[in-house]
Amino acid sequence: MKVLNFGSMNIDYVYKVPHTVARGETVSSLSRETFIGGKGLNQSVAMARAGLDVYHAGAVGQDGKDLVNFLGAAGVNISYVEILENVPTGHTVIQNDLEGDNSILLFSGANRAITPRMVDQVLKDFEQGDLLIFQNEISQLAYLVECAHEKGMTIIFNPSPMDQIIKSLPLEYVDYFFVNEIEAGQLTNLNPMDEKGLIRELPGYFPKARILLTLGARGSYYLEGERVIHQPIYPARVLDTTAAGDTFSGYFIRSIVLGEDIKKGLDLAARAAAITVSRRGAAPSIPFLEEVVDTRDSSQG
Ligand code: RIB
Numbered sequence: 001m002k003v004l005n006f007g008s009m010n011i012d013y014v015y016k017v018p019h020t021v022a023r024g025e026t027v028s029s030l031s032r033e034t035f036i037g038g039k040g041l042n043q044s045v046a047m048a049r050a051g052l053d054v055y056h057a058g059a060v061g062q063d064g065k066d067l068v069n070f071l072g073a074a075g076v077n078i079s080y081v082e083i084l085e086n087v088p089t090g091h092t093v094i095q096n097d098l099e100g101d102n103s104i105l106l107f108s109g110a111n112r113a114i115t116p117r118m119v120d121q122v123l124k125d126f127e128q129g130d131l132l133i134f135q136n137e138i139s140q141l142a143y144l145v146e147c148a149h150e151k152g153m154t155i156i157f158n159p160s161p162m163d164q165i166i167k168s169l170p171l172e173y174v175d176y177f178f179v180n181e182i183e184a185g186q187l188t189n190l191n192p193m194d195e196k197g198l199i200r201e202l203p204g205y206f207p208k209a210r211i212l213l214t215l216g217a218r219g220s221y222y223l224e225g226e227r228v229i230h231q232p233i234y235p236a237r238v239l240d241t242t243a244a245g246d247t248f249s250g251y252f253i254r255s256i257v258l259g260e261d262i263k264k265g266l267d268l269a270a271r272a273a274a275i276t277v278s279r280r281g282a283a284p285s286i287p288f289l290e291e292v293v294d295t296r297d298s299s300q301g
Helices: 039-049 062-073 109-114 116-123 141-151 179-188 195-205 244-258 262-277 290-298
Strands: 005-006 010-016 031-037 054-059 077-083 091-094 101-105 131-135 154-158 178-180 210-213 220-224 229-230
Touching: 005 039, 010 062, 031 039, 031 062, 031 116, 039 054, 039 101, 039 131, 039 178, 039 244, 039 262, 054 062, 062 077, 077 229, 091 109, 091 262, 116 141, 116 229, 141 154, 141 290, 154 244, 178 179, 179 195, 179 210, 195 210, 195 220, 210 244, 220 262, 229 262, 244 262, 262 290
Parallel strands: 005 054, 005 131, 010 091, 054 077, 131 154, 154 178, 178 210
Antiparallel strands: 010 031, 091 101, 210 220, 220 229
């Protein structure tokens, strides 16, 4: 089974702020740092650091070569990443407050310059049973899903950031959804504040799919038909939550690919995410498998 992540690559400009800027307000930031990020890139790095062979497909501008080099150095196959002319690399402006929480403004740039030709060129090398992972930061998603479904690929969708595009996608082809409570609510019209209701009703909306529902400090749930598995978070000193969800996703995909026990997969993913939040930045904060396993070994004895 080959693993393909067709996803975004961003330069993250992270501003430490005393509080998140409100409408009409001007706030002086305390510092600025630049990190390599993008939901797609982060998830590819997490999968590679979790020990998987991963192909990343996506696009940057001429100013994004560092991102491609970073992915390559992380052990991700970058032969499907295009460096485009005349379009800037995607970037974000991230406000990171004193509690470590983030607000993100996204400029898509090259991520939304993905064309049907690029999709065709990548997917021709993948086949039935291979895995496609994608998020909502690139263009041509409907075409990508249609083509992957036609090929019989297993489809994992992280509908983030949530917007109107998502409702127009053929979601019935998705095999796994990775969603938080807000995304789950918007996909279904269920009340995102009603945790029990979400757990009970979500599988009915996507009867074919398995669902990973992440609830921040309240942990996560794996839902598969009647089966419900809860995974609490591991406590950590939170410095920066950026890429915590991506780390969780990437590490959980490891257990899907290796056919490992779901409970073990969730536990490993939660441990990995706890390390990510204790570090600054996106992709560089994602831990290697050995570091994550170490936390398991030390807590066991
Ligand atoms: O999930 C975190 C990522 O979301 C950041 O790295 C940023 O680039 C945005 O895509």
